[in-house]
Amino acid sequence: MLMILLLFITHAIIMISKDIIYDATVKLTWHDVNKIPPRDVGLVLGAKPGNEYFKARINAAASLYHAEKVKWLLVSGDNGRKDYDEPSAMQQALIAKGVPAAAIFCDYAGFSTLDSVVRAQKVFGADYITIISQEFHTRRAIWIAKQYGIDAIGFNAVAFNKEFTLYPRSRENLARVSAIIDASILHRQPKYSGPQVSIGPDSAHGCPAGK
Numbered sequence: 001m002l003m004i005l006l007l008f009i010t011h012a013i014i015m016i017s018k019d020i021i022y023d024a025t026v027k028l029t030w031h032d033v034n035k036i037p038p039r040d041v042g043l044v045l046g047a048k049p050g051n052e053y054f055k056a057r058i059n060a061a062a063s064l065y066h067a068e069k070v071k072w073l074l075v076s077g078d079n080g081r082k083d084y085d086e087p088s089a090m091q092q093a094l095i096a097k098g099v100p101a102a103a104i105f106c107d108y109a110g111f112s113t114l115d116s117v118v119r120a121q122k123v124f125g126a127d128y129i130t131i132i133s134q135e136f137h138t139r140r141a142i143w144i145a146k147q148y149g150i151d152a153i154g155f156n157a158v159a160f161n162k163e164f165t166l167y168p169r170s171r172e173n174l175a176r177v178s179a180i181i182d183a184s185i186l187h188r189q190p191k192y193s194g195p196q197v198s199i200g201p202d203s204a205h206g207c208p209a210g211k
Contacts, residue, residue: 017176024146025139029154033067036155041126041199042070043117043152045133045141046077046110049089052160053134058090060157061132062097069155070130072103072199072206074120076110086110091207105199105206113137113175114182115190117145117152122190124197127151134159136172140179147183 030036044061047054064070073094077086087106094104105124110116120126131141131154138154145152182188197203 017180018173020180021139021143021176025142025154028142028152029135029138029156031135031156033063033069033155036064036069036130037153038069039128039130039153040071041120041124041128042073042130042132042155043120043126043141044073044075044090044094045113045116045131045137046075046086046090047133049086049093053157054089054093056157056159057133058093058097060155061090062094062099064130064132064155065094065099065103072105073099074105074107074124074126074129074199075207076107076116076119078111079108080111088207102201102206105197105203106208109190109192109194111191113141114144114179114188115192117141117150118148119190119192119194121148121150123194124199126199129153130155133157140172140176144179144183 042061042064044057047057061073065073075087075090075094077090079085079087087108091104091106095101107116107119107124109119120129128151129145131138131145131152133141135156138156142152142154
């Protein structure tokens, strides 16, 4: 009986979290590059370099830039080990898609979605951003942004059927619950703050040499 009750409570928490995030972001994401409103900064959320999520996000970010829907791209991901560097991989992939290096800024401390979103404002001074990822991810990131006073919309990269299989769905369900706890209850801050970086033409370089 206790196990059934716990399962019921867990399911209820997951469904409530899903509804909270969906209801708050339902009109804030786009699939069509021609319809999304322009903003200065596009925040590209990290993924494992080379996988299908990574490639789709790079394609989406490049399409926004070339359509003049963003002026700058902030690539944010994990660089916690010397042999693993999501931001530099994103930078190089975007350059290969014709995005100028000068238009790309790197956040090497985007260890979580919350870290990437909040650091976009606190470190890079971006109050109005377009978040670029798959729709399930952009919605969660936009919801987090709203909790920290950041004006965010989302551009949805190509999704994949495996997003609806058991493991990815379970992982996202837990991520939504964690996002609500971290942002609404704990008011968690990014792991690192770091020196301020001004996104724009006056910055010496968006991705420091040696990374």
